[in-house]
Amino acid sequence: MRTDVPFTDLPAMTREIWPGIAPEFTEALLTGQYIGGAPVAEFERRWARYCGVRHAVGVANGTDALELTLLALGIGAGDEVVVPANTFIATAAAVVRAGATPVFTDVDPDTLLLTPELLAAAITARTRAVMVVHLYGNVADLEGIGCVARAAGIHVVEDAAQAHGAERNGRRAGSAGIAGCFSFYPGKNLGAFGDGGAVVTDDPELAERVRALANHGRSNGSAHYEHEFVGTNSRLDTLQAIALTAKLARLDEWTDARIALADGYRKRLAGTPVRLTGVEDGVRHAYHLMVARVDRRDEVRDLLHRRGIRTGVHYPVPCHRQPPLRRYASAPLPVCEEAARTQFSLPLYPHLTEEQLDLVCEALDEAVSGRAPRE
Numbered sequence: 081m082r083t084d085v086p087f088t089d090l091p092a093m094t095r096e097i098w099p100g101i102a103p104e105f106t107e108a109l110l111t112g113q114y115i116g117g118a119p120v121a122e123f124e125r126r127w128a129r130y131c132g133v134r135h136a137v138g139v140a141n142g143t144d145a146l147e148l149t150l151l152a153l154g155i156g157a158g159d160e161v162v163v164p165a166n167t168f169i170a171t172a173a174a175v176v177r178a179g180a181t182p183v184f185t186d187v188d189p190d191t192l193l194l195t196p197e198l199l200a201a202a203i204t205a206r207t208r209a210v211m212v213v214h215l216y217g218n219v220a221d222l223e224g225i226g227c228v229a230r231a232a233g234i235h236v237v238e239d240a241a242q243a244h245g246a247e248r249n250g251r252r253a254g255s256a257g258i259a260g261c262f263s264f265y266p267g268k269n270l271g272a273f274g275d276g277g278a279v280v281t282d283d284p285e286l287a288e289r290v291r292a293l294a295n296h297g298r299s300n301g302s303a304h305y306e307h308e309f310v311g312t313n314s315r316l317d318t319l320q321a322i323a324l325t326a327k328l329a330r331l332d333e334w335t336d337a338r339i340a341l342a343d344g345y346r347k348r349l350a351g352t353p354v355r356l357t358g359v360e361d362g363v364r365h366a367y368h369l370m371v372a373r374v375d376r377r378d379e380v381r382d383l384l385h386r387r388g389i390r391t392g393v394h395y396p397v398p399c400h401r402q403p404p405l406r407r408y409a410s411a412p413l414p415v416c417e418e419a420a421r422t423q424f425s426l427p428l429y430p431h432l433t434e435e436q437l438d439l440v441c442e443a444l445d446e447a448v449s450g451r452a453p454r455e
């Protein structure tokens with residue numbers, strides 16, 4: 081079957097940066113330093129500055145960024161961590177792997193994100209932290225959530241894996257909580273040529289603990305075989321750091337392109353039965369995903385597919401319904417369940433063209449209004 085509009089186009093981004101980094105790749109390969117070194121330190125410095133925080137620690141992936149942050153905060157057995165159930169499983173899995181208990185909450189029906197009210201209702205005497213997920217590249221109400229968290233004496237950890245460069249009231253996603261956790265999985269807005277991740281924070285001790293945990297428990301300045309505690313191996317490698325530094329120079333331009341295309345979707349789909357997620361005032365949505373909600377979602381996706389248009393679903397099963405996490409489900413979460421049934425993701429990436437946008441919107445309008453030709 082033909083594909084006129086793929087779901088994403090990573091090679092188009094690679095083509096933009098590859099000529100500039102090819103010599104750096106060659107140099108790194110011939111120098112023989114493949115893990116750590118100057119390119120990693122350089123990327124960490126730039127990423128911290130971009131996020132508006134003092135420290136960034138490169139790690140192996142976004143899941144480790146979340147888990148190591150919790151471990152570095154001393155969160156574990158007997159502790160509860162509040163997690164919105166409308167997220168990728170890694171957010172909740174990190175809590176379980178740290179030894180703590182995820183407490184699932186519902187999300188706002190318009191933004192599909194956690195709200196201060198939902199957080200307040202989930203806090204108990206055992207709550208130690210909340211994972212605020214800036215899902216789709218939208219930014220949750222960090223001011224309100226910060227207030228509730230401060231009053232309860234709990235940490236705010238931001239899962240910003242989908243929100244590189246997103247902002248709320250001039251503040252970058254990942255910079256408002258005790259720590260911000262990023263993924264550089266290839267498909268993310270800032271993606272490596274493999275796995276990668278980072279923890280950003282203003283707290284120098286937290287940064288140092290994450291760095292030591294990610295490097296076999298070696299603390300700053302300790303010798304190669306001096307281990308202060310049992311850590312793990314979760315490092316960002318040299319070639320990924322070179323690629324990420326080159327892509328970071330393009331990130332704002334690519335995000336602007338995503339925003340312009342998202343505005344195009346909003347204009348073209350206004351007045352149709354397709355519901356798009358809301359964006360609160362003061363938010364610069366990074367549009368990792370363009371999420372639409374429709375009835376008969378699977379049928380609509382199938383009709384688009386037959387017209388050569390690829391879509392995704394993020395996510396079809398909310399965390400509290402995933403078999404390994406069901407035992408943590410306590411209350412019904414109707415908004416998450418509705419979203420899992422109706423939401424799907426339209427093609428959205430910097431190199432998507434206006435013509436492709438028109439194709440998607442025409443086909444989608446036909447599919448939801450029952451005018452789509454059936455083969």
Ligand SMILES: *Cc1c(COP(=O)(O)O)cnc(C)c1O
Nearest residue numbers: 141142143168170241242263265
């Ligand atoms: C991608 C993602 C992660 C996990 O990142 P990996 O680098 O794939 O481990 C965590 N949370 C959210 C919301 C994500 O989208």
